[in-house]
Amino acid sequence: MNRRRAYPLTLGLLFAACFGSRSGHAEGALLSVDQQELNALITKGQATAAFERAFEAGDELSEFDFTRDQGVGANVGEGRRFTRIPRADLTGPGEWATHFPIREGGANATSCISCHSAPIANGAGGVAMNVVVDPGHTGDPSQYLERNTTPLFALSIPQRLAEEMSVDLYLQREGARVRACEAGTATAELRAKSVAFGTLVLTRTGDEPCVVDTDTSGLTGIDEDLVVRPFGWKGNHATLRSFTRGAAHNELGLQATELVGDEDGDFDGIVNELSVGDITALTIYMAALERPVSSLELSDIGLLEMTDAEIRKVTAGESRFAKIGCSSCHTPSMSINDPVFREPSRVSGYAETRFPDGTKPADHALREDSAVSFDMRSDQPNNMVLLDGGAAYHLGSLEVDANGNGLARWYTDLKRHDMGEALSDPSDPLGIGASVFLTRSLAGVGSTGPWLHDGRATTLNEAIKAHGGEGAESRAAYNLLTGQQKAEVVAFLENLVIYHNDPDH
Ligand code: HEC
Ligand code: HEC
Structure with missing residues (x-):
């Protein structure tokens, strides 16, 4: 194996110069991002500056501890602003059950990273960060859905x-x-x-x-409109933008202008809690965060010591993963022909013609012809490392194949599957099927436990053994493996890790 030595390069320092200081998290210091300003930069030919501004602002927004002044929380009822338990019983004026758009859960927290935190900021979450939702407002705890927090890396x-x-x-x-x-x-x-x-x-x-x-009755694993929805455990959101808007509303009680216009749908006395530019910034930030890597890759560039026996174990596990049918759903790699992420998207089904508040994105300067964009093969700010000899290696960017296409090792077919009775949700408020879930990406899975949609699996072995329904056959094949062979499969999964070279960032 080709071993090069690499040194972590602290981008915090490098980018402080281009992005401006990241200090100043004093109360109320958050500067809202103006979409008009991003748009003006792009139309002046300063697309890189617009991308960097959006990324840096998204970084701040994702870790900012919002306060009442910015509208965090909601008028839940009983004088409270937060609740971990859905409260369809609170139906008084302005209370939980009367919020618009319909409240699924929460408000739960004052920052995005108070849940997305493991093993580092923007990561997954332990069971204490699980979210409980009641989208159908049943008010019946036996029908509530429990959701484990997923990681936010490289969501472009x-x-x-x-x-x-x-x-x-x-x-x-x-x-x-x-x-x-x-x-x-x-x-x-x-x-x-x-x-x-x-x-x-x-x-x-x-x-x-x-x-x-x-x-359309012969369709499998996709909606009738043929829009592949890659976000959420259920695969029910097409875009980062729509997921983010929902997360801000349900988790933080921050209602974006594009969600409710000038109205106060959570009755907390504050309106315009996040601007169109703020949602763009959060979207660009999560899209351009560094991609999860593998231990083999880190070892290859000299950032991690692995023995030959460890390397052999992971490699054996990788081929066994394919042999026992795991890769039929967890597709190891796919190419991306046009690896440029654009917000807003140009693709029908992903480009919104109207925001939920009824206004047109273009009227807020969010336009296809002046999209905030970046090249996924080169532009991610994080995880630049220096190889022996001084060459920079962009570990944070998308890999590239021999044809120059993006190479995504995302380990999912982006399709929904029936996972059987034992993994079923107690109810099906979205009409997707109670036991139907999107094949979860395994990118970074070695760093993101506990696993499965409700965090029930405390080990990877348990997560595999819980597969039923369409996953039953490959679970059976896994069960037939020897102890050592199972350990190889798990070692392969543990090798899919989240890596970040600047602990302060
Ligand atoms: C209270 C905990 C909590 C907070 C706070 C929170 N999230 Fe999440 N996040 C979750 C959970 C749980 C999921 C999985 C939800 C699901 O799939 O139904 C999730 C999923 C996501 C996803 C989808 C990722 C994927 O691959 O499917 C995005 C994007 C996201 N969150 C962004 C945000 C942003 C942006 C914020 C802040 C505005 C935020 N979250 C705040 C718990 C939280
Ligand atoms: C039929 C499609 C399918 C097959 C085959 C399949 N999986 Fe999965 N896998 C899924 C789905 C869907 C989920 C999410 C289920 C849930 O959360 O309830 C998942 C979840 C997982 C998780 C947990 C991920 C996380 O972040 O929580 C792991 C680990 C995993 N699979 C590994 C495997 C392995 C190893 C195999 C082969 C033995 C396998 N899977 C075969 C569809 C499949």
Whole structure:
């Protein structure tokens, strides 16, 4: 194995110069980001400055301890601003059950990183950071859903993968429409980045202009609109932006302007709690955070000592992972043909024509032609390391394949699967299926325990053994392995880690 020596390069220092000082977290010191300002920088040709401004502001916003003055928390009722337990019983004026948009849970916390914290800021969370939600306002604890906190690194990867997959699927649907118009009927076997999503059957029902009826009953693991939704345990959010808006509302009780306009939907006496620019900044920040790595990679560049026996164990586990069918859902790698993340997105299904408050993003200077963007192969600020000889290695950026395409090792097919009765939620308020979950990415999984949607698995072995339903076959294959072979699979998973070279950042 090619071993190069590497030295961590402290980017805190390097970027202090370009991004301005990061000190000044004094109470109330948070500066709201103006989308007009980001837009003006881009139209003046200063796209890099806009990206850096958004990233740095997103960093501040994600760790900022918000106070009442900024509207954190909500008027829950009974004189309280926070609750870990959904309170559909509190129906008085302005209380929990009357908030708009409908409150799923919380408000729970005063900062994003008070949950997203393990093993480092922006990471996952222990069971104490689980979130309890009651989107259907049942008021019945036996129906509440429990959710474990997921990590926030390199989230441009799932969004770009999903966008490219959806574009592929839209084209296949359009091809089938054209064929159905000619021949009367057509079937599309949908497949994107080698993942099969079932079939669409189109039947012509009218001529001049051609009208087709689309039978979506043969679809698997995806919504009828063919939008791949890569966020949330259930795979129910298409974009980082929409997830972020929801998290700000439900977890922090911060209602973005684009969510409710000038209204006070959580009755805490404060309006315009986060600007359009703030949501852009948080989105860009999570999109451009450093990607999870592997111990093998760290060892290869000299940042981690591994014995040959350890390396052999991980490598053996990696091939066994494929052999016993884990990789049929946890797809080890996919390429990204256009590895540029753009906010807002250009892709239909990901680009919002209207914000939830009814206004148009373009009216807030959030426009496709002046999107805040970055090249996922090179622009991430974190995890630059210096190799022996002085060359910089960008460990934080997306890997690149021989054709210059982005290479994403995300370990998911971005598809939903029925995981069986034992893993089922107690209720199905979203209509996705109580036991149906998105294949969870295993990027960084060695650093993010406890595991599974409610954090029930305290070891990786337990997480694997809990797979049922569509995962039952590969669980059975795992169970048939010898103790040593199981340990190899687990060693491979433990090798998928979160790494950050600047502990102060
Ligand atoms: C009270 C704990 C808590 C707080 C505070 C919190 N989160 Fe989360 N976060 C979670 C949980 C739990 C999930 C998983 C939710 C789900 O999938 O249903 C999650 C998931 C996410 C995801 C989806 C990641 C993925 O890969 O699916 C994003 C993005 C996110 N949070 C962003 C934020 C932002 C931004 C903030 C601050 C505005 C925030 N979170 C505050 C607990 C929290
Ligand atoms: C049918 C698709 C499928 C197969 C096959 C599959 N998984 Fe999963 N995996 C999932 C889904 C879906 C989840 C999330 C389930 C949940 O949270 O309830 C998951 C979750 C996990 C987790 C927990 C991730 C986290 O962050 O909490 C691990 C670890 C894991 N799988 C490993 C494996 C291994 C090892 C195999 C092979 C033995 C395997 N999986 C086979 C779909 C699959």
